[in-house]
Amino acid sequence: MLIEARAIRKSFYGVTVLDDVDFTLHAGEIHALLGENGAGKSTLVKILTGAYRRDGGTMRLEGTEVEPRDVAEAQAMGIGTVYQEVNLLDNLSVAENVYLGRQPRRFGMIDTKRMEAEATALLARYGLRVDPGESLSAYSVAIRQIIAIARAVDLSGKVLFLDEPTASLDAREVEAIFAILRRLRDDGLGIVIITHFLDQVFALADRVTVLRNGKLVGSRAISDLPRRDLVGMMLGRELAEETHSRSAAPPADTPAPIRFRGMGKTGSVAPFDMDIRPGEVLGIAGLLGSGRTETAFLLFGIDRADSGSAEIDGRPVTLNSPHDAIAQGFGFCPEERKTDGIVADLSVRENIILALQARRGWSRPIPRREQNAIAEKYIRMLDIRPTDPERPIKFLSGGNQQKVILARWLATDPRFLILDEPTRGIDIGAHAEIIRLIDGLRAEGMALAVISSELDELVAYSSRVVVMADHRQVAELAGDEISAQAIMAAMAVEAA
Ligand SMILES: Nc1ncnc2c1ncn2[C@@H]1O[C@H](COP(=O)(O)OP(=O)(O)OP(=O)(O)O)[C@@H](O)[C@H]1O
Numbered sequence: 043m044l045i046e047a048r049a050i051r052k053s054f055y056g057v058t059v060l061d062d063v064d065f066t067l068h069a070g071e072i073h074a075l076l077g078e079n080g081a082g083k084s085t086l087v088k089i090l091t092g093a094y095r096r097d098g099g100t101m102r103l104e105g106t107e108v109e110p111r112d113v114a115e116a117q118a119m120g121i122g123t124v125y126q127e128v129n130l131l132d133n134l135s136v137a138e139n140v141y142l143g144r145q146p147r148r149f150g151m152i153d154t155k156r157m158e159a160e161a162t163a164l165l166a167r168y169g170l171r172v173d174p175g176e177s178l179s180a181y182s183v184a185i186r187q188i189i190a191i192a193r194a195v196d197l198s199g200k201v202l203f204l205d206e207p208t209a210s211l212d213a214r215e216v217e218a219i220f221a222i223l224r225r226l227r228d229d230g231l232g233i234v235i236i237t238h239f240l241d242q243v244f245a246l247a248d249r250v251t252v253l254r255n256g257k258l259v260g261s262r263a264i265s266d267l268p269r270r271d272l273v274g275m276m277l278g279r280e281l282a283e284e285t286h287s288r289s290a291a292p293p294a295d296t297p298a299p300i301r302f303r304g305m306g307k308t309g310s311v312a313p314f315d316m317d318i319r320p321g322e323v324l325g326i327a328g329l330l331g332s333g334r335t336e337t338a339f340l341l342f343g344i345d346r347a348d349s350g351s352a353e354i355d356g357r358p359v360t361l362n363s364p365h366d367a368i369a370q371g372f373g374f375c376p377e378e379r380k381t382d383g384i385v386a387d388l389s390v391r392e393n394i395i396l397a398l399q400a401r402r403g404w405s406r407p408i409p410r411r412e413q414n415a416i417a418e419k420y421i422r423m424l425d426i427r428p429t430d431p432e433r434p435i436k437f438l439s440g441g442n443q444q445k446v447i448l449a450r451w452l453a454t455d456p457r458f459l460i461l462d463e464p465t466r467g468i469d470i471g472a473h474a475e476i477i478r479l480i481d482g483l484r485a486e487g488m489a490l491a492v493i494s495s496e497l498d499e500l501v502a503y504s505s506r507v508v509v510m511a512d513h514r515q516v517a518e519l520a521g522d523e524i525s526a527q528a529i530m531a532a533m534a535v536e537a538a
Pocket residue numbers: 054055059077078079080081082083084085086427428436437438439440441442467469
C-alpha cells in the first residue's frame with residue numbers, strides 16, 4: 043500500500059469538514075476522489091500533501107507512519123501535488139518554474155544554462171518541446187498543466203495528487219494529459235485525481251473514493267460500478283434524468299434592443315455582428331482558444347474593441363470598460379474565478395454585493411440590512427455552502443466560490459448577462475440546478491450569452507448558437523438547426 047490514511051479528521055471554526063475519513067492508494071493505480079462541492083476533497087488532498095495539518099487520524103506511506111508538516115516535507119517523502127489553482131508563477135521562465143526553489147547553482151549563482159538544458163530534457167519526456175527560457179505565460183493552460191505535473195513528479199516520484207487538472211482544458215488537451223497520467227501509472231506511480239467530469243473518471247480511473255459532507259461513502263473499483271450507482275454515492279440520492287427540452291424563444295425577427303455591429307479587435311476577435319434579445323439565450327461554442335472568452339471581453343468592455351459599435355434601445359453606446367457595461371445593465375461571470383472573480387479576503391456577503399454596489403455608485407453604500415437580505419437570498423437560491431454570509435470567501439470550496447460569483451451578477455438584476463463556462467467546477471447535482479436557473483432567467487425575460495464547452499447543455503438552453511473557430515465566428519445556428527452534431531461539424535469544418 044502506497045498511502046494508507048485512517049480516520050482523518052479536520053475541522054475549521056468548529057465545523058467538521060472531514061469526519062474519520064479512510065483513504066488508501068496503491069502503487070500503479072489512478073484513483074479518482076469524488077463528491078459534491080464542499081464535500082471535503084481538496085481538504086483531504088491538502089492534508090495528505092502536507093498543506094494542512096490534520097486534527098486526528100493516521101497516515102502511512104509505504105507502511106511507515108508519516109506526518110508531513112508542509113508541502114516541501116511531503117515532496118521529500120515522495121508526495122507531489124498539482125493544486126486546484128495552478129501553483130506556478132506566470133512571469134518566471136519555464137525552466138525556473140520546473141526548478142523553482144531548487145535551481146542548480148554554479149559558484150553560488152543560478153546556473154541558467156544547465157537549468158534550461160535539464161528542463162528541456164525533462165519536458166521532452168512528456169512530449170513537450172518548449173523554449174525553457176520563455177516566460178511561462180507564453181504557453182497555454184494545458185502546457186502549463188503538463189509542466190506542473192512534470193515538476194511535481196520530478197520532485198516527488200511516488201505519489202501524484204491532481205486537484206481538478208482538466209477544469210479548463212479542451213478534449214484534445216485532456217486526452218494528452220490522460221496519456222501522460224496512464225504512462226506514469228504504468229511506471230508505478232500512484233495517482234489521485236479530483237474531477238467533476240464523470241466521463242473522465244470512467245475513461246481514466248481504476249478505483250474511486252466518494253466523500254459526502256466530509257464523510258467517507260465508500261471506495262470501489264470502477265470496473266464494476268455503474269454510472270448511476272456512482273452518482274447515487276455522490277449525491278446520496280438518484281439524479282433525476284434530465285430531459286433537456288429546448289427552450290421556447292422569441293422569433294428571430296423581433297427587433298433586438300442590444301446590437302453589436304462590426305465589433306472586433308485586431309489579433310483577438312475578427313469583426314462580428316451580434317443581436318441580443320430579452321428572453322433569449324445566445325450560446326457561444328468553439329474550442330478553447332477559438333476566441334470565445336475574447337468575445338465576452340469585448341462585449342463587457344474588458345478589452346477595448348478597435349472596430350465596430352454597440353447600440354442599446356436604438357442609441358449608440360460606448361463600452362470602453364466594465365464600468366460602462368455595468369452602467370448599461372450588463373453582467374459578466376468570468377471563467378477564471380481566482381484571477382477575475384473573487385476577492386479572497388472579503389466575506390461571501392461582500393463578494394455578492396460588489397457588482398451591485400459598483401452599479402449604484404460607491405458613494406451610496408448599500409445599507410447593511412439590504413446587504414444581508416441579498417446575501418441570504420442568493421445563498422439559498424444557489425445552495426451556497428456553508429450558508430454563513432460572513433465567512434471569508436477564500437475558505438469556501440472551489441465550486442461554492444463559483445456560485446458566489448454567479449450570485450454577484452444576479453444581484454445586479456442585469457438585462458444582459460454573459461456567462462463564461464458557468465458549470466465548470468460545479469458538481470453534477472448543482473449542474474442541473476444551474477441549467478434550470480439559466481432557463482428560468484431567460485423565461486423571466488433576461489437576455490443571456492453563455493459560453494460553454496458542454497455541447498449538450500448549450501443545445502438545451504440556447505435559442506441561437508454562434509460557433510467560433512480561429513478567432514472568428516464561423517457559423518450561426520438557430521432553432522431546429524441546433525444540435526451537438528451540428529455544432530461539432532461547424533467547428534470541424536474550420537479546423538480542417
Ligand atoms: N481554510 C479553510 N478554512 C475554513 N473552511 C474551509 C477551509 N478550507 C475548506 N473549508 C471548508 O471545508 C469544506 C470542504 O471544502 P473543500 O475545499 O475540501 O471541498 P471540495 O470537496 O474540494 O469542493 P469543490 O468541489 O467545490 O472544490 C467546505 O465547507 C469549505 O468551506
